[in-house]
Amino acid sequence: MERETILSVRDLDVKFSLRGRKLNALRGVSLDLYKGESLAIVGESGSGKSVFVKTFMGLLDANGWIDGGSITYKGEDLTKYTTEKQWLGIRGKEIAMVLQDPMTSLNPLKTIGAQIIEAIELHQNLHGEAARKEMLSVLTDVGITEPERRAKQYPHEFSGGMRQRVVIAIAVACRPQVLICDEPTTALDVTIQAQILHLIRDLKEKYNLTTVYITHDLGVVANVADRIAVMYAGDIVEIGLCEEVFYEPKHPYTWALLSSLPQLGVKGEPLYSIHGTPPNLFYEVKGDAFAPRNPQALKIDFVKRPPYFDVSPTHKARTWLLDPRAPKIDPPEAVRKLATEGVKGYA
Amino acid sequence: MPENENREVLLSVRDMSVCFGKGKRIFKAVNNVSFDIFKGETFGLVGESGSGKTTIGRAIIRINPTTSGDVIFKGQKINGKISKELDRRVTREIQMIFQDPMASLNERAKVDYIVSEGLYSGERISEEERKRRVEKALQEVGLLPEFASRFPHEFSGGQRQRIGVARALIMQPDFIIADEPISALDVSIRAQVLNLLSELQKERGLTYLFISHDLSVMRFICDRIAVIHKGVLVELAETEKLFAHPLHPYTRALLSAIPLPDPVREKNKVLEVYDPTQHDYSVDKPSWVEIEEGHMVWGNEKELNRYRDMLKA
Numbered sequence: 183m184e185r186e187t188i189l190s191v192r193d194l195d196v197k198f199s200l201r202g203r204k205l206n207a208l209r210g211v212s213l214d215l216y217k218g219e220s221l222a223i224v225g226e227s228g229s230g231k232s233v234f235v236k237t238f239m240g241l242l243d244a245n246g247w248i249d250g251g252s253i254t255y256k257g258e259d260l261t262k263y264t265t266e267k268q269w270l271g272i273r274g275k276e277i278a279m280v281l282q283d284p285m286t287s288l289n290p291l292k293t294i295g296a297q298i299i300e301a302i303e304l305h306q307n308l309h310g311e312a313a314r315k316e317m318l319s320v321l322t323d324v325g326i327t328e329p330e331r332r333a334k335q336y337p338h339e340f341s342g343g344m345r346q347r348v349v350i351a352i353a354v355a356c357r358p359q360v361l362i363c364d365e366p367t368t369a370l371d372v373t374i375q376a377q378i379l380h381l382i383r384d385l386k387e388k389y390n391l392t393t394v395y396i397t398h399d400l401g402v403v404a405n406v407a408d409r410i411a412v413m414y415a416g417d418i419v420e421i422g423l424c425e426e427v428f429y430e431p432k433h434p435y436t437w438a439l440l441s442s443l444p445q446l447g448v449k450g451e452p453l454y455s456i457h458g459t460p461p462n463l464f465y466e467v468k469g470d471a472f473a474p475r476n477p478q479a480l481k482i483d484f485v486k487r488p489p490y491f492d493v494s495p496t497h498k499a500r501t502w503l504l505d506p507r508a509p510k511i512d513p514p515e516a517v518r519k520l521a522t523e524g525v526k527g528y529a
Numbered sequence: 530m531p532e533n534e535n536r537e538v539l540l541s542v543r544d545m546s547v548c549f550g551k552g553k554r555i556f557k558a559v560n561n562v563s564f565d566i567f568k569g570e571t572f573g574l575v576g577e578s579g580s581g582k583t584t585i586g587r588a589i590i591r592i593n594p595t596t597s598g599d600v601i602f603k604g605q606k607i608n609g610k611i612s613k614e615l616d617r618r619v620t621r622e623i624q625m626i627f628q629d630p631m632a633s634l635n636e637r638a639k640v641d642y643i644v645s646e647g648l649y650s651g652e653r654i655s656e657e658e659r660k661r662r663v664e665k666a667l668q669e670v671g672l673l674p675e676f677a678s679r680f681p682h683e684f685s686g687g688q689r690q691r692i693g694v695a696r697a698l699i700m701q702p703d704f705i706i707a708d709e710p711i712s713a714l715d716v717s718i719r720a721q722v723l724n725l726l727s728e729l730q731k732e733r734g735l736t737y738l739f740i741s742h743d744l745s746v747m748r749f750i751c752d753r754i755a756v757i758h759k760g761v762l763v764e765l766a767e768t769e770k771l772f773a774h775p776l777h778p779y780t781r782a783l784l785s786a787i788p789l790p791d792p793v794r795e796k797n798k799v800l801e802v803y804d805p806t807q808h809d810y811s812v813d814k815p816s817w818v819e820i821e822e823g824h825m826v827w828g829n830e831k832e833l834n835r836y837r838d839m840l841k842a
Contacts, residue, residue, distance in 0.1 A: 226715040226716065227715055342578075371577040372577075372783065372786040372787055372788075373577065373782055373802075373803065375786065375788070376786040376788070398715065398716060400716075400790035401745070401789055401790045401795065404788065404791055404792040404794075404795035404796070405795045424792045425792055425793070428790070428791065428792050438717065439717070442717050442719070443745075443790050444720075444723070444746045444748070444749035444750075445745050445748075445789065445790055445791075447749050449749060452724040452727070452728075453720040453749065455717060455720035455721045455724060456717035456720070459685060520790075525789050525794065526748075526772075527794055
């Protein structure tokens with residue numbers, strides 16, 4: 183299955199300078215994003231998932247820089263961009279972003295209609311009545327009833343879920359190719375969360391978007407993803423189709439992540455928990471970054487960084503366990519249970 | 530699960546309301562809720578933001594005054610005006626663990642002081658005794674005694690939440706209100722804190738009121754769960770009963786919305802949407818009724834009849 187690649191990242195290194203020390207936030211990350219797909223990037227806080235997508239839009243904090251590698255979008259290497267003007271051709275126009283907290287990503291002093299029109303004027307070159315019409319149609323698309331009246335209101339007059347719809351409206355009003363959603367529903371209630379995820383999926387079809395989700399909630403991932411990339415300590419340790427990563431995970435970190443889900447726990451027994459803490463990225467990480475927390479780590483895990491091993495044409499993982507010479511280690515019971523029985527559903 | 534009748538009630542909330550504001554601008558955050566919490570159990574309270582779940586916890590621990598109704602702890606009324614002596618006892622025996630360990634610890638105080646602050650309000654104890662208790666509390670939550678001389682910023686999120694637990698434990702409480710204790714933590718750290726809470730429960734026979742919006746975590750640790758919507762309790766049942774036979778449409782909507790970490794099930798699930806206008810309470814008034822043993826639900830006669838049919842089916 184040949185798919186068109188819209189964005190291609192190769193061996194990306196990102197470093198931050200903090201109090202005179204260098205932090206290796208991303209350590210040689212490679213990823214191909216296919217046109218029209220929905221990719222979810224999963225990882226704990228500090229794994230580098232947000233930093234990774236920020237590099238696509240030139241939004242790294244001032245103390246961070248790209249230290250190597252390339253990001254190719256439509257034949258151009260984004261890592262070579264130096265001026266804001268170059269980035270303005272990408273931001274919003276090509277790649278748009280929806281942030282976690284709708285309370286803080288809107289301007290409290292402007293009506294939401296004006297905020298959407300601003301994006302339309304800038305990116306679609308429509309003005310006056312045409313821009314207003316487009317604004318109303320986008321508001322309708324994101325499921326806001328009575329758009330005429332609502333457009334005249336300010337962000338504080340909207341509920342959290344409605345505000346997130348407005349943020350999404352602003353993002354799609356730019357007519358981007360790629361929509362990045364950084365924890366889009368973390369600040370919302372579950373019932374609202376389900377509606378917003380549904381909305382993003384509908385818009386993806388309608389506007390032919392490629393979507394990238396960043397989240398730590400594996401339930402959300404199962405809902406939205408065609409493909410999943412698992413990040414740990416500034417690197418993608420496993421990537422594959424949604425079903426492959428959930429039902430046939432290969433990397434010990436993915437195993438640990440799935441095992442610690444309360445849905446897979448047995449009541450009355452302790453829940454699986456990962457020992458220790460993620461590695462300190464101020465230091466060079468030797469071998470497999472997860473090895474110190476993996477009770478079954480092999481000797482080589484502490485010495486040499488594993489390459490990617492292909493599991494299937496769509497699935498690969500960075501673990502020595504997939505080397506033909508490695509001893510056979512079975513995934514933990516909870517992970518096997520997920521593949522055979524699935525999680526308990528609700529009536 | 531033991532029979533409810535034989536279990537000792539530790540805390541009983543009866544027709545409790547909590548209002549904010551006054552006069553025309555009064556807002557009823559909690560509306561006539563009633564429930565019992567048994568000794569040694571983990572009682573879950575689930576609801577959306579703004580539903581009043583945190584207010585209930587705060588009203589029990591006397592941070593927010595109740596407007597009407599009773600809160601009875603170990604057979605004694607503890608809301609409203611109470612004697613100084615009783616107030617002191619309640620302060621010691623009911624403790625709270627907060628949501629965000631980044632925000633709930635005094636940044637300018639050392640762990641030693643944070644953990645033992647509660648002891649200063651009780652009977653006078655010697656400095657050595659205080660130090661000894663801090664050390665013991667830290668050990669119980671899996672922290673090293675030498676951490677006592679450090680500041681909160683030196684700890685990770687999971688460790689900070691352990692400090693929050695130690696601060697509650699040092700008072701030797703019987704009852705702990707845990708308000709979203711793991712929501713701010715990463716998945717792998719969550720498991721550690723959950724395990725710690727259940728270990729402590731086993732060792733000390735603690736009773737928990739676990740307030741959360743995350744039903745998948747609650748299913749794992751709660752014995753019984755109460756569902757609250759806009760200040761009204763709509764359903765209460767043993768955990769697995771609630772998941773197997775949810776009756777109230779709001780409970781059903783909430784359960785159907787939980788994301789399942791299982792792509793096949795998640796992508797095929799049917800979402801139920803709750804429409805509050807479906808209730809016609811203009812003539813037929815709703816009440817809080819035990820529809821089957823240990824299973825309470827909020828509804829009027831007509832709805833209750835329908836729920837009974839659902840249970841038979």
